[in-house]
Amino acid sequence: MLPSSTVENYLKALYQAESSRTGKTLVPMGQLATAVGVAPGTATTMVKALAESGLVDYEPYVGVRLSSAGAKLAALVLRRHRLVEQFLVEVMGMSWAEVHEDAEQLEHVVSDRLVERMDAMLGHPSVDPHGDPIPTADGTIVAPDYGSLLTCPLTVTVTVTRVTDQDASFLRFLEKQDLKPGHALEVEARDSAADSVQLRTASGRQITIGTQAASKVLVQESS
Amino acid sequence: MLPSSTVENYLKALYQAESSRTGKTLVPMGQLATAVGVAPGTATTMVKALAESGLVDYEPYVGVRLSSAGAKLAALVLRRHRLVEQFLVEVMGMSWAEVHEDAEQLEHVVSDRLVERMDAMLGHPSVDPHGDPIPTADGTIVAPDYGSLLTCPLTVTVTVTRVTDQDASFLRFLEKQDLKPGHALEVEARDSAADSVQLRTASGRQITIGTQAASKVLVQESS
DNA sequence: CTTTATATTTTGAGTTGTCAAAACGAAACT
DNA sequence: AGTTTCGTTTTGACAACTCAAAATATAAAG
Numbered sequence: 001m002l003p004s005s006t007v008e009n010y011l012k013a014l015y016q017a018e019s020s021r022t023g024k025t026l027v028p029m030g031q032l033a034t035a036v037g038v039a040p041g042t043a044t045t046m047v048k049a050l051a052e053s054g055l056v057d058y059e060p061y062v063g064v065r066l067s068s069a070g071a072k073l074a075a076l077v078l079r080r081h082r083l084v085e086q087f088l089v090e091v092m093g094m095s096w097a098e099v100h101e102d103a104e105q106l107e108h109v110v111s112d113r114l115v116e117r118m119d120a121m122l123g124h125p126s127v128d129p130h131g132d133p134i135p136t137a138d139g140t141i142v143a144p145d146y147g148s149l150l151t152c153p154l155t156v157t158v159t160v161t162r163v164t165d166q167d168a169s170f171l172r173f174l175e176k177q178d179l180k181p182g183h184a185l186e187v188e189a190r191d192s193a194a195d196s197v198q199l200r201t202a203s204g205r206q207i208t209i210g211t212q213a214a215s216k217v218l219v220q221e222s223s
Numbered sequence: 224m225l226p227s228s229t230v231e232n233y234l235k236a237l238y239q240a241e242s243s244r245t246g247k248t249l250v251p252m253g254q255l256a257t258a259v260g261v262a263p264g265t266a267t268t269m270v271k272a273l274a275e276s277g278l279v280d281y282e283p284y285v286g287v288r289l290s291s292a293g294a295k296l297a298a299l300v301l302r303r304h305r306l307v308e309q310f311l312v313e314v315m316g317m318s319w320a321e322v323h324e325d326a327e328q329l330e331h332v333v334s335d336r337l338v339e340r341m342d343a344m345l346g347h348p349s350v351d352p353h354g355d356p357i358p359t360a361d362g363t364i365v366a367p368d369y370g371s372l373l374t375c376p377l378t379v380t381v382t383v384t385r386v387t388d389q390d391a392s393f394l395r396f397l398e399k400q401d402l403k404p405g406h407a408l409e410v411e412a413r414d415s416a417a418d419s420v421q422l423r424t425a426s427g428r429q430i431t432i433g434t435q436a437a438s439k440v441l442v443q444e445s446s
Numbered sequence: 447c448t449t450t451a452t453a454t455t456t457t458g459a460g461t462t463g464t465c466a467a468a469a470c471g472a473a474a475c476t
Numbered sequence: 477a478g479t480t481t482c483g484t485t486t487t488g489a490c491a492a493c494t495c496a497a498a499a500t501a502t503a504a505a506g
Contacts, residue, residue: 004492004493006492006493028453028454029453029454029455030452030453030454038493038494038495039494039495039496040453040454040455041454041455041456041457041494041495041496041497042493042494042495043454044454044455044456045455045456045493045494046493046494048455049492060454060455060501061453061454061455061500061501061502088337091314092337092340092341092344093340094336094337094340098336101334102333102334102336102337105332105333105334106329106332106333108332109328109329109331109332110325110328110329111324111325111328113317113321113325114311114315114317114325117315117316117317118315121315227462227463229462229463251483251484252483252484252485253482253483253484261463261464261465262464262465262466263483263484263485264464264465264466264467264484264485264486264487265463265464265465266484267484267485267486268463268464268485268486269463269464271485272462283471283484283485284470284471284472284483284484284485
């Protein structure tokens with residue numbers, strides 16, 4: 001039984017919800033429902049079915065967690081999604097800001113043959129255009145945990161490695177400000193009262209962004 | 224209301240059934256059901272819904288026909304399918320024999336943006352790898368009616384223009400025998416008793432194939 | 447410790463697409 | 477015409493997925 005698109009979406013959402021979660025706490029129903037975009041009751045029903053199939057562990061009134069089988073399946077969905085994104089940008093010349101929606105559809109239908117073909121054409125990339133790691137064909141993910149513009153050291157040159165938000169206008173903004181993955185910059189100051197972070201790009205331009213935005217831009221100290 | 228994959232499949236099947244039909248006769252239910260791969264009753268139900276939406280004209284106990292709206296929609300599905308096939312062959316280097324299944328899935332999810340991008344990358348091709356005409360974005364199809372190896376003149380050099388069968392093993396056979404679209408050959412003889420057609424390729428090799436197969440290879444007299 | 451607020455689960459119902467098998471219509475063959 | 481045959485339609489049922497709203501559990505607050 002190969003999983004339906006719906007099942008794939010639940011697993012993927014669960015995977016991402018688990019990743020952005022401290023410790024091994026279960027993902028609450030409400031959050032999963034919101035992530036998938038369905039009513040709470042719908043999520044409950046679906047999760048019970050997934051638990052039945054052994055794809056998740058479910059504790060009523062507490063939350064859900066992927067089983068190892070579920071996690072592997074989720075990783076493969078993510079692999080397809082991210083390879084498609086990388087392909088759309090690198091081969092088809094689309095903007096990194098607009099590939100998410102297309103990948104969202106394509107991830108459910110691209111065959112293994114096609115996925116591996118894309119992977120080969122792209123030279124087996126390890127990350128997609130947003131810096132998100134691409135799982136291997138066996139479902140393994142290597143995800144270094146980078147700091148964000150909110151947590152990295154000040155006045156040190158860092159390189160953007162990943163952006164954890166797919167909103168098109170946000171991505172366009174980052175692009176315009178030279179904050180795409182690969183670009184260098186340094187954090188000059190943080191002002192918690194003003195809820196802002198002040199940056200200086202490699203070209204010397206100064207930018208101030210909010211902390212919400214800053215937390216979505218992950219960086220690595222430049223070597 | 225954008226049509227579901229199911230609706231698209233019915234319309235596409237209907238379009239193709241109508242094309243391979245002499246005169247303006249309606250397509251009988253049974254044939255449509257077989258083409259779509261569902262039970263007869265299912266087709267009846269679906270066709271009534273399609274008629275309700277104005278996509279087909281339906282005469283109970285007689286058959287179905289696409290309305291102009293339905294025909295346009297079908298053409299757009301075919302456009303997506305064929306551009307995807309051309310893309311998979313030309314850009315991704317896949318074999319013409321194996322792209323059909325992938326295109327069958329992708330045709331329902333590729334966005335307009337993506338379709339037009341592919342179209343541009345391919346230089347606005349007029350036919351796909353099998354020689355099937357690619358409808359334009361406004362739903363127009365220019366389909367020259369070629370003769371087949373069964374109807375073309377004998378001992379005259381002709382060029383393969385189109386193959387009206389997607390069976391992978393048949394396509395691989397044609398490829399091996401240099402009978403892909405673009406290749407020249409001539410029909411040396413036909414033997415209706417033996418149900419066969421005798422060909423000679425440009426390289427001088429002689430091949431004998433059955434009339435069923437021959438009727439699926441369309442040709443044009445070489446200029 | 448009881449009340450209130452919040453999250454979760456249940457229930458009842460609807461949509462889309464499907465099938466098997468019974469009923470039916472049209473046509474073909476004595 | 478009468479009857480068999482064949483294709484088509486109807487019927488009843490089911491699977492997957494969804495929602496709104498009622499019921500319930502848990503947690504928080506007084």
